[in-house]
Amino acid sequence: MSAEEAAVPLKKPWRLSLDSWAVVVALLAALLVRAGVFKHIPW
Amino acid sequence: MADAVVIPQVEPVQPALRFLRLIPGVLLLAAIGYAGKLLEQNVGKYAKAHHWVFPNIEYVLWAILLGLLISNTVGVPEIFRTGVATYEFWLKAGIVLLGSRFLLGDILKLGGVSLLLVAIEIVGAIAFMTLLGRLFKLKPKLTTLLAVGSAVCGVSAIIATKGAIDADDEDSSFSIAAILALGALALFTFPLIGHYLHLWDRAYGIWAGLAVDNTAEATAAGALYSDAAGKLAVLVKSTRNAMIGFVVLAYAIYWASQGQAKAVGNKAAFLWQKFPKFVLGFILISVLATYQFFSKDQVGSLANLSRWAFLLTFAGVGLRTNFRDMRKQGLRPFAVGAIGEIVIAVFTLGLVVGAEKLFGF
Numbered sequence: 001m002s003a004e005e006a007a008v009p010l011k012k013p014w015r016l017s018l019d020s021w022a023v024v025v026a027l028l029a030a031l032l033v034r035a036g037v038f039k040h041i042p043w
Numbered sequence: 044m045a046d047a048v049v050i051p052q053v054e055p056v057q058p059a060l061r062f063l064r065l066i067p068g069v070l071l072l073a074a075i076g077y078a079g080k081l082l083e084q085n086v087g088k089y090a091k092a093h094h095w096v097f098p099n100i101e102y103v104l105w106a107i108l109l110g111l112l113i114s115n116t117v118g119v120p121e122i123f124r125t126g127v128a129t130y131e132f133w134l135k136a137g138i139v140l141l142g143s144r145f146l147l148g149d150i151l152k153l154g155g156v157s158l159l160l161v162a163i164e165i166v167g168a169i170a171f172m173t174l175l176g177r178l179f180k181l182k183p184k185l186t187t188l189l190a191v192g193s194a195v196c197g198v199s200a201i202i203a204t205k206g207a208i209d210a211d212d213e214d215s216s217f218s219i220a221a222i223l224a225l226g227a228l229a230l231f232t233f234p235l236i237g238h239y240l241h242l243w244d245r246a247y248g249i250w251a252g253l254a255v256d257n258t259a260e261a262t263a264a265g266a267l268y269s270d271a272a273g274k275l276a277v278l279v280k281s282t283r284n285a286m287i288g289f290v291v292l293a294y295a296i297y298w299a300s301q302g303q304a305k306a307v308g309n310k311a312a313f314l315w316q317k318f319p320k321f322v323l324g325f326i327l328i329s330v331l332a333t334y335q336f337f338s339k340d341q342v343g344s345l346a347n348l349s350r351w352a353f354l355l356t357f358a359g360v361g362l363r364t365n366f367r368d369m370r371k372q373g374l375r376p377f378a379v380g381a382i383g384e385i386v387i388a389v390f391t392l393g394l395v396v397g398a399e400k401l402f403g404f
Contacts, residue, residue: 019320022139029136
């Protein structure tokens with residue numbers, strides 16, 4: 001395969017930032033607690 | 044027209060493999076954090092049983108000390124490093140979950156006061172650090188990075204500003220090293236000063252949130268004092284973090300006007316890109332808790348989950364602090380940072396004491 005054939009437009013892949021991942025995971029955990037999947041989390 | 048690139052024939056790293064690489068380091072964070080918790084529970088009991096006089100050391104300090112011990116003796120082996128770097132992730136997830144312990148009214152009341160204090164702190168800290176940088180004849184962009192690091196939120200602010208003002212790698216590593224070293228010092232000195240001055244939990248928490256630079260260190264410095272102080276430190280520090288976009292934007296516009304950085308295109312998009320999203324998550328969970336989306340027991344569980352997340356963070360704070368690496372970075376930026384931090388700490392303490400009398404929190 002030639003270099004021309006492999007050429008594609010430069011486009012950054014869309015990714016969630018670390019911040020956004022932390023929010024997603026925390027909200028998901030909160031929903032699981034709300035839904036009763038985790039009844040009690042001890043400390 | 045879009046630029047065209049030739050894709051090199053490199054095997055992509057599979058997401059599953061990337062995830063697997065995190066596991067050893069995350070387990071190390073969990074092991075150190077849990078060891079800290081066990082030490083808190085057992086050392087005090089053992090000392091009491093043997094009639095020793097031994098201070099009550101909380102899990103926060105044990106976890107940090109164990110991490111520091113490993114990092115500064117045997118070091119952190121390569122296999123653990125990727126996972127250890129997730130401590131920032133746990134910190135932010137922990138802060139979001141901590142939102143469940145704040146009612147919206149508290150946030151509006153304390154957030155309003157802290158917003159005012161944060162605005163005064165940011166203006167005062169930037170002005171003083173800029174003056175100090177000129178006195179010590181530091182490079183202007185290095186001074187900018189140190190000013191942003193001290194005034195807003197430590198390492199994240201320095202990294203965000205570096206990209207926006209086209210600063211050198213060397214300047215940013217100098218600033219990061221100085222801010223990290225000073226954060227490590229603040230961790231141990233702030234609780235001692237707070238106890239010496241007999242500060243109330245609220246006053247101390249607000250002070251730690253205003254004056255300690257990194258979010259992880261501010262959270263730990265608050266938690267080392269008391270649970271209530273830890274909550275307040277997180278709230279005030281998050282308010283400071285929320286200002287990052289505005290400060291970085293102002294500096295980006297200034298350096299672009301000097302012809303030494305790229306011009307900022309869409310300012311709203313710039314602000315959104317720099318805005319710490321975990322602050323929004325924190326407010327959302329707080330709104331849900333305020334409108335009783337969670338039962339009382341569930342709020343307790345979320346608070347405990349937040350503590351577990353912080354446990355991993357505190358272990359990470361110790362593990363990433365290496366005094367030998369910090370010494371290599373040179374004395375002048377550290378001296379500027381240290382003088383700046385002392386003045387900012389005294390200035391913010393005065394602000395908190397004044398605000399306490401004025402607003403009666």
